[in-house]
Amino acid sequence: MLLVAFPGCSHLVESRSIARFTSALEKKDLSALREASTPGFRSKALRNPSAVEAMKLLELPEGEVTVADVEETSENKRRVVVEVGADARRLTYELIRDRDTGQWLVDDLLLKQSRRGASVTRSTTDLMDLLLSVHEFQSAWKSGDRQRLLDSTTGGFSKLLADLPAPFLIRISQRVVVPDAQTFRSQPRASLDKGTAQVRYDGPEGKTVLALIREKNHWRVDDIVLSAESQGKRPESIRHLAAVVRTTVEFLDAYKWLDRKKIKEVAAPRFFQNSLAHADLTEIPLPDSSNIDATAEVRLQQTFSDVILKVPDGLVRVSLERERTDDPTDTSVGRFGVTEVTLIEYESDQERRLSAVYTAHARMRLFSAALRRRDLAALKHNSSHDLNNRVWKHLEQDVLNGLPLMGIDDDSPRVSGTVFQGAVTEITATQGRSAITYVLREQGGVLLVDDILVPVRGRSGSLKHQLERLVPVSGFAGALSSGNVSKVTRHVSSDFNRLVFKQLDQLPRQATIVPRYLKLNVSRMQQRKDQREEVLLGDDQFGARVVLVSESGRFVVDDVELLAGGDPSQPTWLKQTLRLEVARPRNIPRVKNKPVIPRDTRFPTPPDRTDGSAGSKER
Structure with a gap:
């Protein structure tokens, strides 16, 4: 029990007021505490039934209370200093006299507390x-x-x-x-x-x-x-957590409603510009924001975070990054932007990054459009190093304009599926009547088209493989048509050049029929027993068998057999025919010490085909 002792009777009224308050506190009598307190103290410190329990946390000293000093701060206010217990711990009561009843009521109790090594006075009302x-x-x-x-x-x-x-x-x-x-x-x-x-x-x-x-x-x-x-x-800030999740909610809602303006606000600039700004957002559905439920997992770091959602067939991970600040000591929440969305499928154990999907799709469409337009610069820009080195760098625009694209219809692709395999992404698309697969490869963090797989017979389904062999054929045909010997030498083997074209200043007129054989549809591509490559154009009645060799990392024409329905035991090989003519110096006039093939040199004359067979149709 708390006893209040005081010297003489000069402060009897104030002492009784303190005794009434301390007695009610000891008895945990909230009603009595309220009666002993001012309205201000009641409204702040005693407003809840749990106030008495909260008072215990203040660790008020227990024991006999002795009034040590009373200060009259005004006519109706007193500040009373008391000493409590054997160690005489001091407390200060602030009393106010009720104007209606004349009673002195406790308005506050000031406590001395230690804060960071210093003694500070705290108001019980505030605490x-x-x-x-x-x-x-x-x-x-x-x-x-x-x-x-x-x-x-x-x-x-x-x-x-x-x-x-x-x-x-x-x-x-x-x-x-x-x-x-x-x-x-x-x-x-x-x-x-x-x-x-x-x-x-x-x-x-x-x-x-x-x-x-x-x-x-x-x-x-x-x-x-x-x-x-x-x-x-790691300590986890709920404000930080809420900021991350709210941004995720806004992103998913904007994505659902195709609100590109809002997506731009909540996505990181690079993610938006490179992946979402022009993407068809209906291609890859994302879960509704309502999927952020009790099962959602949020992984917080100071500058980046992940929100992981459970969906029926796997997980969706939304990655966010805090907006950069120039102050390295800034620990505020700041603004977060979505930097990536990853779809994880249980069945295929495949991870698909939204940026990769849309970047891949965008890259594929750019490449496809460039291919339809025969835009060589755009093809080079959107192709892998390997595709450029094996095909496009050896092409001139006029050759590209006449280059056949076997199995690829001249239509825009419609995506039907995307598969990610590490650095390689395969996009299956319907293009016209054909189902083809674009193969993209990551190089320096950028996805570039590396090949197109086309369902064809009699040759590789790889467009890169086909074009690598057709480019020298088309280039050779174009050079022959132009009559430019220098151009011809770029597309033929060193042996063909040495035996024939390095000996000539101009081409024979009869050679102008050869390009017609080289512009027929491809019937077959294969490797010969002598390890050279062979491209068969047209058929036995009207066609050409082009033999290629690899020199300096590219294919070049080594010889051509012209087919015109003749005796197969007596093939007409272009290199041998021209070589024999070059070797007849007595019968061949010379220009600048180089022979000119006479006009009457005989080559097989291409038949006049009117049956419309696909194998013999000119490209």
């Missing part, structure tokens, strides 16, 4: 107001009433929380609220500092810290930090 605000916060978050929960937080924090899906917000509250909302059993410890406060308590996930701000004359929670003192877990 109790803070502790009861924490209790009301716990009750609001326990209630399941969304509006009460939001009202217990600051305006900025409330806006973040308001945009979270209800199931996810409930899950957060479960991580914050102590069991049965027994606030004061969780041993909250409060500290105040000029309109801000921190309260630490034992939460469901260990030490939890509430950061509060005085807003509109009420304490409001501005952030919650979970696992604040955990050894095994």
Whole structure:
């Protein structure tokens, strides 16, 4: 029991008021405490039935109370210094006289506390107001009433929380609220500092810290930090968490409604410009924001975060990055932008990055359009190093214009499937009547077209493989048509050049019939027994057998057999025919010491085909 002792009778009234207050506190009599207090103290420090329990946390000293000093600050105000217990710990009561009853009532109790090694004086009114605000916060978050929960937080924090899906917000509250909302059993410890406060308590996930701000004359929670003192877990800011999840919600909603303007706001600039700005967002559906429920997992780091959602066939991971700041010490939440979305499929164990999908699709469409336009510069820009080195770098625009694209219709591709295999991405598309596959390869972080796989017979389905062999054939045909010997030498083997074309200044007129044989449809491509490559054009009645060799990393024409329905035992090989003519110096006039093939040299004359057979049709 608390006893109040005082010297003489000069301060009897004040002492009785203190005794009445301390007695009610000892008895845990809230009603009596309220009667012994001013309206201001009641409204802040005793407004809740749990106030008596909260008072215990102030660790008021127990023992005999002795009035040590009384200061009359005004006619109706007294400041009474008392000493409590054997160690004479000093407390200061502030009393105000009730004008109606004349009673002296407790208006505040000032406590000396140690803060960062220094002694500070704290108001019981302020401390109790803070502790009861924490209790009301716990009750609001326990209630399941969304509006009460939001009202217990600051305006900025409330806006973040308001945009979270209800199931996810409930899950957060479960991580914050102590069991049965027994606030004061969780041993909250409060500290105040000029309109801000921190309260630490034992939460469901260990030490939890509430950061509060005085807003509109009420304490409001501005952030919650979970696992604040955990050894095994990283402290987790709920404000940080809410900012990340809200951005994810906004991104998924904007994506669903094809709102590219909003997507631009919430996506990282590079992700938007490189992947989403011109993508067909209907190709890859993403889960609704309502999938951010209690099962969603959020992995927080200081500068980046991941939100992982469960979907029926796998997982979807939304990756975000905090906006860069010039201040390395800045630990504020800041703005987060979506940098990537990854789709993880259980059945195929495949990870698809949205940027890779849309970048791949965009790259594929650019390449396809360039191929239809025969735009050599654009083809080079959108092709891999290997495709450029093996095909495009050896092409001139006039050759490309006449180059056949076997099995590829002149239509825009319609994507039907995408498969990712590490650095290689395969896009299956319907183009006209054909189903073809674009193969893209990552080089320096950029996806580029490396090949097109086409369903054809009699030759490789690889367009790169086909073009690598057709480019020298088409180039040779074009050079012969132009009559330019110098151009011809670029497309033929060193042996062919040595035996024939290096001996000539101009081509024979009869050679002008050869290009007609070389512009027929391809019937077959194969490797010969002598390891040279063979391209068969047309058929035995009207066609050409072109033999290629690889020199300096590219194919060149080594010989051509012209087919015109003659005796197969007596083939007409172009190199041998021209070589024999070059070797007849007595019969051949010379220009600048080089022979000119006479006009009457005989080559097989191409038949006049009118049957329309595909194998013999000119390209």
